[in-house]
Amino acid sequence: MNAAQKQVAAMQAKKDPECVKVVVRCRPMSRKETEDARQRIVEMDGKTGQIMVKNPEADAREAPKPFTFDQVYDWNSPQDYVFQTTAQPIVDSVLHGYNGTVFAYGQTGTGKTHTMEGQWDPPERVLKRTSPSPPSVGDGLRQGGPYGIRQEIAERPAQGGLFAARSQLPTTPSPRTRPRLFTFKMSKALAPAKKDPECVKVVVRCRPMSRKEVEDARERIVEMNDKTGEITVRNPEADAREAPKPFTFDQVYDWNSQQAYLFETTAQPIVDSVLTGYNGTVFAYGQTGTGKTHTMEGQWDPPELRGIIPRTFLHIFQQIEDTHDQNFLVRASYLEIYNEEVRDLLSKDPKNRLELKEDVDRGVYVKDLTSYVVKGVSEMENVLLAGKKNRSVGSTLMNQDSSRSHSIFTVIIESSNEHQDGSKHIRAGKLNLVDLAGSERQSKTGATGDRLKEATKIN
Numbered sequence: 204m205n206a207a208q209k210q211v212a213a214m215q216a217k218k219d220p221e222c223v224k225v226v227v228r229c230r231p232m233s234r235k236e237t238e239d240a241r242q243r244i245v246e247m248d249g250k251t252g253q254i255m256v257k258n259p260e261a262d263a264r265e266a267p268k269p270f271t272f273d274q275v276y277d278w279n280s281p282q283d284y285v286f287q288t289t290a291q292p293i294v295d296s297v298l299h300g301y302n303g304t305v306f307a308y309g310q311t312g313t314g315k316t317h318t319m320e321g322q323w324d325p326p327e328r329v330l331k332r333t334s335p336s337p338p339s340v341g342d343g344l345r346q347g348g349p350y351g352i353r354q355e356i357a358e359r360p361a362q363g364g365l366f367a368a369r370s371q372l373p374t375t376p377s378p379r380t381r382p383r384l385f386t387f388k389m390s391k392a393l394a395p396a397k398k399d400p401e402c403v404k405v406v407v408r409c410r411p412m413s414r415k416e417v418e419d420a421r422e423r424i425v426e427m428n429d430k431t432g433e434i435t436v437r438n439p440e441a442d443a444r445e446a447p448k449p450f451t452f453d454q455v456y457d458w459n460s461q462q463a464y465l466f467e468t469t470a471q472p473i474v475d476s477v478l479t480g481y482n483g484t485v486f487a488y489g490q491t492g493t494g495k496t497h498t499m500e501g502q503w504d505p506p507e508l509r510g511i512i513p514r515t516f517l518h519i520f521q522q523i524e525d526t527h528d529q530n531f532l533v534r535a536s537y538l539e540i541y542n543e544e545v546r547d548l549l550s551k552d553p554k555n556r557l558e559l560k561e562d563v564d565r566g567v568y569v570k571d572l573t574s575y576v577v578k579g580v581s582e583m584e585n586v587l588l589a590g591k592k593n594r595s596v597g598s599t600l601m602n603q604d605s606s607r608s609h610s611i612f613t614v615i616i617e618s619s620n621e622h623q624d625g626s627k628h629i630r631a632g633k634l635n636l637v638d639l640a641g642s643e644r645q646s647k648t649g650a651t652g653d654r655l656k657e658a659t660k661i662n
């Protein structure tokens with residue numbers, strides 16, 4: 204067993220692959236970049252999944268910016284290793300009846316097609332053969348998966364119609380291999396060796412049945428296991444012998460879950476990371492009437508019914524109050540996306556359409572978006588309540604107070620501290636708290652006119 208196969212086996216031993224994973228691959232510099240004497244500003248640590256990006260125009264004392272992912276591959280990574288540690292576990296799960304997706308995205312010229320498809324053997328190197336053979340290192344993920352499956356099927360008889368894919372791949376890099384920078388997400392991927400919060404997590408919360416559902420004698424068809432993160436859904440119209448369908452997530456919360464517990468186990472770790480200079484996002488999505496706004500905002504009174512957003516306010520300023528060696532500046536903004544138009548909920552004219560812009564330093568931002576400096580929980584609550592008054596809501600058959608727009612409450616936290624040599628270090632983190640409007644079916648909501656137009660844009 205080579206080094207790559209040993210690492211794959213070790214990773215497969217860690218059970219909890221049921222989530223979205225984000226990995227990054229960086230290509231080597233092109234011939235033109237080398238001729239132009241470009242310098243590499245990226246450093247990658249495959250063991251920790253961390254990428255360090257240096258600003259070539261910054262002061263020498265400015266530290267590189269760290270970004271952490273589930274897995275990173277540098278410019279020396281061969282195709283077979285990328286396939287074995289990312290796509291192959293997904294292929295294996297599909298052979299056992301699960302759904303899986305691998306997709307690559309990134310800027311043009313960064314090597315997405317190279318990673319997904321690679322290069323076929325040139326005609327002068329193709330040997331006559333009657334059965335499929337393993338791909339070369341130049342072959343990409345798409346070729347690695349099918350070839351590995353076919354070979355395994357040819358090597359052993361069927362067992363209940365399911366086969367475990369095992370790709371027999373070479374480990375010597377080909378000189379034609381030219382990996383490039385790309386990022387791809389995947390489901391059913393490998394879990395890191397230890398619990399690492401620096402990735403996308405998917406959690407599910409199930410509300411209790413409403414009064415109307417109880418009056419209509421509806422039955423619950425969902426069972427949840429918060430220890431394993433598994434949800435089983437039973438088809439009420441199916442044969443009694445049909446087993447419920449299982450779905451596994453990073454965390455699940457049943458109808459008895461409390462607002463405080465949900466905040467502490469999902470949102471609070473993200474808020475803590477923003478306080479140390481990282482960017483984080485918490486967003487709720489689902490069908491209309493499933494409790495997204497209740498989870499994100501909740502009710503102000505009694506306090507135990509407060510949702511993620513108000514609890515975030517309290518946690519931020521508690522942490523700031525307990526920190527004595529740093530200075531903080533907190534700013535807040537609130538916008539909505541209504542019928543695909545961006546609106547400032549804190550503006551004097553909240554129905555005025557704003558524009559999205561992109562800047563080298565700021566990235567993507569909303570031009571002329573109102574932002575307030577807040578010095579405490581009460582001030583931040585006032586910002587939220589002022590914006591809520593301007594948010595677009597409406598009534599449907601499924602929800603009396605249905606959100607008709609997506610809302611994003613953004614908190615920017617800047618902190619500065621002085622080093623022993625007298626230099627000051629400034630960090631800034633951005634927290635996006637998103638309440639998405641619920642997807643809906645016109646036949647169930649009874650939406651007509653403006654409500655139907657809104658639903659079309661929402662979906």
